[in-house]
Amino acid sequence: MDGTWQHTTVLLNEAVDALVTKPDGIYVDATFGRGGHSRLILSRLDEKGRLVAFDKDPEAIAVGNAIEDQRFEIRHEGFAAVRELQAASVTGLLMDLGVSSPQIDNPARGFSFRSDGPLDMRMDPTRGTSAADFLATATVEQMSEVIRDYGEERFAFQIAKAVAARRQERGPLASTAELAQLVAGAVKTREPGQDPATRTFQALRIFVNRELEELQEALSAALDVLEPGGRLVVISFHSLEDRIVKQFIAKHSRDEVDRRAPFAAPKPMKLRSIERVKPTEAEVAANPRARSAIMRVAERTAA
Missing domain, CATH: 1.10.150.170 (Putative methyltransferase TM0872, insert domain)
Known part of the structure; x- marks a missing residue:
C-alpha cells in the first residue's frame, strides 16, 4: 500500500453482493484502485471463477501485481478497454468511478488543493x-x-x-x-x-483524464461484453457521472421504437434496472468521502 495513504472502499459489500451472481463466472473490476472490491470478489468465486481488473494508475497496478491468485489478472489500461473483452463473456462488470483516497492524499499526485504539490492530476x-x-x-x-x-x-x-x-x-x-x-x-x-x-x-x-468520455465508452461496451443475465454495477460520486449512468440505464431499459419506421416491431430493451443504493449513515460517519456516492445496478437482458 501507499504508506500512510490508505483507501476505504465505498459500498464494498453492497457492490459485490449485487455483482456476483454465480461463483464460476467471469467478472471485471474496471477500476481496481487499491483492490478492495477485487479482493472481496475473489473471495466469492470458486476455482473456476475469473476476475479481470483494469486501472490507469501505475501504483494501483503494483498493488494488483502483488495479488497471487491464478484466477486474477490486472491490465494497465483505462476502464474503456473493457471493449477488448470477448462479446457476451462477462458475468458482472463493476465500475467504481472518481479518484481514490491515496491519489487525493498524496500531494505529489496534484489532485488536491489541501496540500501543495505539482499541478498534475493524471491518473x-x-x-x-x-x-x-x-x-x-x-x-x-x-x-x-x-x-x-x-x-x-x-x-x-x-x-x-x-x-x-x-x-x-x-x-x-x-x-x-x-x-x-x-x-x-x-x-x-x-x-x-x-x-x-x-x-x-x-x-x-x-x-x-477524459473521465466522462471514458465512462460513456465503457457503458456502451458493457452492452456487448455482458452475457445475458450479467450485472452492471456503477458507483459514482458526483452528479455529472451519475446523470450519465442513470440516463444510459434508463435508455436501454425500455423497448426502442424507430420513429422512421413506426409500424416496425420495437427493438427489445437491453438492460433491466434493478436498484439504486446510497451509503448508510454509519458508512458516511466512518468515511465522509462516501457521502455523495450513488450505486446503480442493472442486468443485461437476453435481447
Whole structure:
C-alpha cells in the first residue's frame, strides 16, 4: 500500500453482493484502485471463477501485481478497454468511478488543493497532458468551457481570465497551492463549507483524464461484453457521472421504437434496472468521502 495513504472502499459489500451472481463466472473490476472490491470478489468465486481488473494508475497496478491468485489478472489500461473483452463473456462488470483516497492524499499526485504539490492530476502520470500543461497553453475560452462544463462552476470565465492574466504576468501555474489561491481570488461566493477551488480542481481532473468520455465508452461496451443475465454495477460520486449512468440505464431499459419506421416491431430493451443504493449513515460517519456516492445496478437482458 501507499504508506500512510490508505483507501476505504465505498459500498464494498453492497457492490459485490449485487455483482456476483454465480461463483464460476467471469467478472471485471474496471477500476481496481487499491483492490478492495477485487479482493472481496475473489473471495466469492470458486476455482473456476475469473476476475479481470483494469486501472490507469501505475501504483494501483503494483498493488494488483502483488495479488497471487491464478484466477486474477490486472491490465494497465483505462476502464474503456473493457471493449477488448470477448462479446457476451462477462458475468458482472463493476465500475467504481472518481479518484481514490491515496491519489487525493498524496500531494505529489496534484489532485488536491489541501496540500501543495505539482499541478498534475493524471491518473497515469506516465501518459497524457497534465493539468499544468493544459493551463499553460489553453485559451480563456477553452479553460472557461472545461471549468464550467466539468465543474459546474458559475465563475468559470472569471477563473479562466485570472489564469491567463497570471500566465502573462508571472508565467504558468506550477503548483496546486498557486491554483487554489488564484481561484479563491476569482470566486466571489461559495456554498458554506466548500473550498472555492473544489469545482475547478474537479473539472481539471475530469478533463485531463477524459473521465466522462471514458465512462460513456465503457457503458456502451458493457452492452456487448455482458452475457445475458450479467450485472452492471456503477458507483459514482458526483452528479455529472451519475446523470450519465442513470440516463444510459434508463435508455436501454425500455423497448426502442424507430420513429422512421413506426409500424416496425420495437427493438427489445437491453438492460433491466434493478436498484439504486446510497451509503448508510454509519458508512458516511466512518468515511465522509462516501457521502455523495450513488450505486446503480442493472442486468443485461437476453435481447
